Amino acid sequence: MVKILVTGGLGFIGSHTVVELQNEGYEVVIIDDLSNSSEKVLDGITAITGKTPLFEKLDLKDKAGVEAFFAKHSDVKGVIHFAASKAVGESVKEPLLYYENNISTLVYILKELKKLPSAAFIFSSSCTVYGQADELPITENAPVKQAESPYGNTKQIGEEIIQDTCKVVPTLKAIALRYFNPIGAHESVEIGELPIGVPQNLVPFITQTAIGLRQELSVFGDDYPTPDGTCIRDYIHVVDLAKAHVIALGRLLQGKNKSNYETFNLGTGKGSSVLEVVKSFEKVSGKSLNYKIVDRREGDIISAYADTNKANDELGWKTKLSLDDAMSSAWKWEQKVRFNEY
Numbered sequence: 271m272v273k274i275l276v277t278g279g280l281g282f283i284g285s286h287t288v289v290e291l292q293n294e295g296y297e298v299v300i301i302d303d304l305s306n307s308s309e310k311v312l313d314g315i316t317a318i319t320g321k322t323p324l325f326e327k328l329d330l331k332d333k334a335g336v337e338a339f340f341a342k343h344s345d346v347k348g349v350i351h352f353a354a355s356k357a358v359g360e361s362v363k364e365p366l367l368y369y370e371n372n373i374s375t376l377v378y379i380l381k382e383l384k385k386l387p388s389a390a391f392i393f394s395s396s397c398t399v400y401g402q403a404d405e406l407p408i409t410e411n412a413p414v415k416q417a418e419s420p421y422g423n424t425k426q427i428g429e430e431i432i433q434d435t436c437k438v439v440p441t442l443k444a445i446a447l448r449y450f451n452p453i454g455a456h457e458s459v460e461i462g463e464l465p466i467g468v469p470q471n472l473v474p475f476i477t478q479t480a481i482g483l484r485q486e487l488s489v490f491g492d493d494y495p496t497p498d499g500t501c502i503r504d505y506i507h508v509v510d511l512a513k514a515h516v517i518a519l520g521r522l523l524q525g526k527n528k529s530n531y532e533t534f535n536l537g538t539g540k541g542s543s544v545l546e547v548v549k550s551f552e553k554v555s556g557k558s559l560n561y562k563i564v565d566r567r568e569g570d571i572i573s574a575y576a577d578t579n580k581a582n583d584e585l586g587w588k589t590k591l592s593l594d595d596a597m598s599s600a601w602k603w604e605q606k607v608r609f610n611e612y
């Protein structure tokens with residue numbers, strides 16, 4: 271069995287990816303420091319796959335700890351690196367926390383991968399690198415714009431660090447996956463998103479409002495130049511996103527990559543407005559959502575959705591699940607989390 275390290279594997283996207291990796295027969299070892307997740311996620315992964323992944327509780331900022339991990343697991347063939355801090359607002363207030371957590375951890379892992387005879391590396395990047403793109407849909411060739419936040423900057427710098435390293439380490443092959451907006455939960459409702467505190471993202475805010483944890487959803491601006499005036503994003507079901515990681519990893523392990531460093535957009539190719547997401551939620555849940563239109567929020571991008579041709583053609587990957595599927599699973603997950611004291 272091919273052993274894969276998944277950092278941040280107990281988090282939202284990481285846990286769904288561990289499920290898909292195990293379903294495809296990979297042996298998974300997770301590193302997570304539980305700073306934004308719970309060890310209970312292991313039970314959910316086990317319930318779905320019938321297999322408990324190896325788990326090492328480790329803060330990847332601990333350089334000696336990372337070295338010791340790779341000394342113990344020298345048979346790791348690939349790494350999917352999810353572990354990072356991801357709250358944009360917090361990153362503005364605490365930039366050094368973000369640069370330390372998102373950059374030093376990446377460097378420590380790459381230093382270890384450099385020592386291996388060969389290694390495949392998948393990096394969690396983001397469409398935030400494009401900022402407000404000049405052309406829609408956004409292709410991988412769209413220019414990387416000045417980052418709007420320290421968080422966004424860590425993704426840009428992270429990509430540059432990997433690219434520079436791949437240039438001089440021929441045994442290292444890497445893919446940066448630029449996610450659009452991951453939402454939803456596994457259909458089994460065994461794993462999902464577990465935001466700590468007030469959710470930063472639209473969908474958990476919607477489900478928490480519907481369940482009574484938040485009073486109402488604020489829709490920031492309805493006077494944007496879009497069909498209904500609200501901002502547009504490309505919402506991708508987390509299970510579709512997870513499957514793309516397994517395909518990207520296989521591409522590297524089987525040597526199908528065209529260069530040692532590649533980037534792919536992961537989105538559906540379809541933009542949905544905030545009000546369309548609210549309507550989808552109301553349709554699948556049968557509930558009416560309490561929301562109000564408020565002023566625009568500073569720094570919001572008007573519209574962003576992916577050109578998926580490269581991922582479709584090169585990776586042979588396409589999203590299968592719809593916005594309604596994602597909203598339905600997110601709502602089932604919210605009810606489970608609230609009523610079963612997850």
Ligand SMILES: NC(=O)c1ccc[n+]([C@@H]2O[C@H](COP(=O)([O-])OP(=O)(O)OC[C@H]3O[C@@H](n4cnc5c(N)ncnc54)[C@H](O)[C@@H]3O)[C@@H](O)[C@H]2O)c1
Nearest residue numbers: 278281282283302303304305306307329330353354394396
């Ligand atoms: N969710 C999104 O909307 C989105 C969009 C684009 C990119 N991304 C990126 O995808 C990745 C995963 O995102 P997510 O939504 O699953 O986040 P998440 O917070 O649910 O998962 C990240 C996991 O990493 C762990 N972690 C953080 N710092 C660590 C450290 N120093 N050592 C060990 N473990 C650590 C956390 O405990 C958590 O379990 C992140 O890199 C994020 O920036 C997320």
